[in-house]
Amino acid sequence: DTGVSQNPRHKITKRGQNVTFRCDPISEHNRLYWYRQTLGQGPEFLTYFQNEAQLEKSRLLSDRFSAERPKGSFSTLEIQRTEQGDSAMYLCASSGLAAYEQYFGPGTRLTVT
């Protein structure tokens, strides 16, 4: 069973550097979501793809953030000019077109020093 996978699992970077995370959803899932979770909080929605189309972005997603899902398969989330406030767990989830339940990956923990 290949669930949702995310790489890398951990990333430590210096302030001002760019980072890119990858998410591989469950293969037949059309919907893909990115969330961000900080310590002691629940996940917060960042952005949503249906197939290759990015259909919604949260106001949390500043201009330094960009996400893509070429060919409607894997997705990447890039953060440019990282700031200490970007330190968080970045979670990817996928779901089928008519399903409400989301399947989450293990997350990428970003630490900006």
Next chain:
Amino acid sequence: SQQGEEDPQALSIQEGENATMNCSYKTSINNLQWYRQNSGRGLVHLILIRSNEREKHSGRLRVTLDTSKKSSSLLITASRAADTASYFCATDAGGSNYKLTFGKGTLLTVNP
């Protein structure tokens, strides 16, 4: 911003006891889901209740929903040490994207 609040923030019980967690939310919903998160398995979907349902069961889980009070509860019966985790309610406000808005979670510790 968080949609709702779970209550209590932390709960510690003995194995075999029941655990009840509550969730309140602010806006109208299409459905409400409960998820569990622990370090071993990440965030896992537990159960979904639709806005026109009042109660739902799944194994040792029982969820209730009161849309007039904008609140839900999750009951875990006969708890086990393996139930130790953070529990989050998540709401779907409708629309075509099914995005979820999570609460802050309840940290449940089940002592053997």
